[in-house]
Amino acid sequence: MISPSSTFWQKIWFYFKSNRLAIFSGWLLIVFIMLAITVPFLSSYSYYDVNLSIKNQPPSPNHWFGTDDLGRDIFVRIWYGARISFFVGIAAACIDLVIGALWGGIAALAGGKLDEIMMRFVDILSALPSLLITITLIVALGSGLHTIIIALSVLGWFTMARIVRGQLLKIKQQEYVLAARALGANFWRILFRHLFPNAVGPILVTLTLTIPSAIFTEAFLSYLGLGVQAPIASWGTMANEGLPAMEYYPWRLWVPATFISLTLLAFHIIGDGLNDAITQVTEYRETS
Amino acid sequence: MIAILARKLFYACLSLIVLSMLTFVLVRIIPGDPFQQEQALPEEIYHALRHTYGLDAPIHSQYINYITNLCSLRLGPSLVYHKQDVAEIIGHSFPTSALLGGEALALAIPVGIFLGLWSAFYQHGWQNSLTHILAIIGISVPSFILGTLLQYFLAVKLQLFPIACWGSFSQTILPAISLGALPAAFIARITGANMIEELKQGYITTARAKGLPEYRIIWRHALKNILIPLLSYIGPLSAHTLTGAFIIEKIYGIPGLGYWFVNSVSNRDYPLIMGITLFYCTLLLTISLAVDALSLMIDPRLAKAAKNNRGVV
Numbered sequence: 001m002i003s004p005s006s007t008f009w010q011k012i013w014f015y016f017k018s019n020r021l022a023i024f025s026g027w028l029l030i031v032f033i034m035l036a037i038t039v040p041f042l043s044s045y046s047y048y049d050v051n052l053s054i055k056n057q058p059p060s061p062n063h064w065f066g067t068d069d070l071g072r073d074i075f076v077r078i079w080y081g082a083r084i085s086f087f088v089g090i091a092a093a094c095i096d097l098v099i100g101a102l103w104g105g106i107a108a109l110a111g112g113k114l115d116e117i118m119m120r121f122v123d124i125l126s127a128l129p130s131l132l133i134t135i136t137l138i139v140a141l142g143s144g145l146h147t148i149i150i151a152l153s154v155l156g157w158f159t160m161a162r163i164v165r166g167q168l169l170k171i172k173q174q175e176y177v178l179a180a181r182a183l184g185a186n187f188w189r190i191l192f193r194h195l196f197p198n199a200v201g202p203i204l205v206t207l208t209l210t211i212p213s214a215i216f217t218e219a220f221l222s223y224l225g226l227g228v229q230a231p232i233a234s235w236g237t238m239a240n241e242g243l244p245a246m247e248y249y250p251w252r253l254w255v256p257a258t259f260i261s262l263t264l265l266a267f268h269i270i271g272d273g274l275n276d277a278i279t280q281v282t283e284y285r286e287t288s
Numbered sequence: 289m290i291a292i293l294a295r296k297l298f299y300a301c302l303s304l305i306v307l308s309m310l311t312f313v314l315v316r317i318i319p320g321d322p323f324q325q326e327q328a329l330p331e332e333i334y335h336a337l338r339h340t341y342g343l344d345a346p347i348h349s350q351y352i353n354y355i356t357n358l359c360s361l362r363l364g365p366s367l368v369y370h371k372q373d374v375a376e377i378i379g380h381s382f383p384t385s386a387l388l389g390g391e392a393l394a395l396a397i398p399v400g401i402f403l404g405l406w407s408a409f410y411q412h413g414w415q416n417s418l419t420h421i422l423a424i425i426g427i428s429v430p431s432f433i434l435g436t437l438l439q440y441f442l443a444v445k446l447q448l449f450p451i452a453c454w455g456s457f458s459q460t461i462l463p464a465i466s467l468g469a470l471p472a473a474f475i476a477r478i479t480g481a482n483m484i485e486e487l488k489q490g491y492i493t494t495a496r497a498k499g500l501p502e503y504r505i506i507w508r509h510a511l512k513n514i515l516i517p518l519l520s521y522i523g524p525l526s527a528h529t530l531t532g533a534f535i536i537e538k539i540y541g542i543p544g545l546g547y548w549f550v551n552s553v554s555n556r557d558y559p560l561i562m563g564i565t566l567f568y569c570t571l572l573l574t575i576s577l578a579v580d581a582l583s584l585m586i587d588p589r590l591a592k593a594a595k596n597n598r599g600v601v
Contacts, residue, residue: 021421124303127569128310131534132561135553139318216430220535223432224550239433246440257433265428272424 008281012201015277022273025266032263036082045073047080048231056249066251068241074255077233081256084145084234085215085263092152092214093207099153100160101203105191107161108168119165126158138226145228148221152214163206167199201278208271212264219260235260289584289591296580300573304566308358311565312351315558322367322556341367343558354562364559368552374563377548382567384454385537385544389530391460392468396529397522400472404479405506411484419476426473435466435539452541463540467533471525478521482514489513516583516590523579527572 006014017023040047045063051071059066065074107118134151141147171177172195180194196203215235221227222236223243235256242252323329323337338344342353357364363374407419439462443451450459486492487510495505534546545564552560584591 120299120303124306124310127303127307127572128314129549129565129568131550132311132314132553132565136314136318139320212428219430220432223535224538243436246436247444250440253436257436261429261433264430265425268424268428272420 011281012274012277015280016273019273019276022270025269025273028262028266029270032082032259032266033086036079036086039079040076040083043073043076045076047072047077047233056245056252058249059251065255066249068238068252069245069249074238074252077238078235078255078259081233081235081238082259082263084228084232085218085236085260088145088149088152088218088234089211089215091149092156092218093210095149095153096157096160096210096214097203097207100157101164101196103157104161104164104166105168105195108165109172109187109191109195115165119162122158122161130155134221134226143226143229145232148218148227151221152217155217156210156214160203160206160210163202164199167202168195171195171198201282205271205275205278208267208274212267212271215260215267216264292584292591293577293581296577300577304569304573307569308355308562308566309351311562312354313347315553315556315561316347318553318556320556322558341365354559358566363563366552366557366560368555368557368560374559377560378545378563378567381543381545381548384542385546386530388460388463388467388536388542388544389526389533391464392529393471393526395464396468396472396475399468400475401479401518403472403476404483405511407476407480408483408487409502409506411487416480419480423473423477423480426469427477429469431466431470431533432535432539434469435463435536438462438466439539452539454540454542459540463536463542466539467529467536471529474521474525475518478517479514482517483510486510486513512586516587519579519583519586523575524572527568527575530571 049072051067053071054063054067055069055071057063057067057071063073063075065078067073068077103118103122107115133154137151137154138147141150177190177194180190185194218227218234219236219239222234223240225240227236227240228234238256239253239260242249242254242256246253323334329337335344342350345353354364361375363378366372366374366377369377403419403422407416410416439451443449443462449462450456453459483506487506489510492505492510495509496502500509534550536542537544537546538550545568548560549564551557552564
């Protein structure tokens, strides 16, 4: 039950768990992550073994999701790809969080000219065509997982910076910040001990929404053939490989496409539910 | 108001200059060369080509040269497509992208606003939940998957629409839907959320107390007040949508701006990359300036707020 003595997180959990769809999405993602960890170990197939005698087989008891044009088992490849997609999503989101929160936080707390310059910089960078930056990085660093993560980090932190700045501008006017300043707290202490903890809600929501957007961008780049290279499979590369075979071997496209969509959907529903819960808690706090 | 806009215009121009420098340097950092794509050229032809296009000059003088040409609105010739001018390429590919984007927006804006208002009207009913779920689906399903899905089922299987290519109206329908779904979902969400907030305001209670029907309150009273957040979203969105979505253009084989942009980057066609980037950014900045001007005209409170609190707006 929720009571006035419940902590912030207890209250959020109270509202969040009443959202059945969000709870279901949470379980779905947990199942996906478990399968991604275990299936590549436990399966008798591997993601890279080529067996041309069983190429392009439809889903069957032996190959649950069928096989691709080189006779590789799609079920194993999907869960191996899930590792890549989740890893890319979470890594990029963490880097975005650090860069974006620091950048937006410093801009908001410093204010004035520095704020203006830092935010103009964000505006200009975010106007650069993302494809140009990505291709530049891929050509310069070579294609691969690390390049994708770097490209996603370079392109992805603007949203976080803007949201953190907007949020901190609202709360930095409050009395406790003034009190902390009067007691001699320095810039970093105010930023880390007073401002960030009070903006954790919007930061968390943005983080939950950054993960799917990173997974999407990775899938998108791989779909264009700019992503991870064979034999490593991500969901985007698998969809890309399945595209030309769409008419005759449709499962090769639809299986990865379904998993991309389901994962993105689950993350968005969770982010949304979290946002609703946080809104309710803050409104409850303000009215009581 | 003029002062605010002048300030914004100044920053827009500054952004454009910095952006042009960044892009100019960036494209030359990419390894690779516009003249050595398929077969190696003889040494002297290669150098002659580089000299003709001024690529052997130091980078700052190349840039100054480019900007001087730009001031007289010359974007230069394409390095890869012979006898084609960059302005010409943009001139014949932009209308295609703009038509596609225009159709997508013509679909997304009314559908999005309608769904948003509908969900606010029935904010405690199943209609709100349904719109919520539809919007999340619209935001989550990537456009390239939606595009392929529509193409597979409606064009390949049911043969209701042409599969790909560009020319007739029926060929524009599927790409426009694929491109418009995401903005429609976002607009529905923003409209719904803002409207539900707006309906908590005091003047709405007054209107209800006077006995006005709910649809009239939403349509005549509240809608005006949520126009600004809507405008500031729809503005940049239009620029994105009008300049083409590369992936949709690729799936449906449409010769739009996105296609040329990706081609130019992979060909290292420096003037074409620069031309399209600058064109795109100019469009984006113009539209966002127009949105600012419109917002200031609609809501005079904004101008006051900007005066009292410089730098925040």
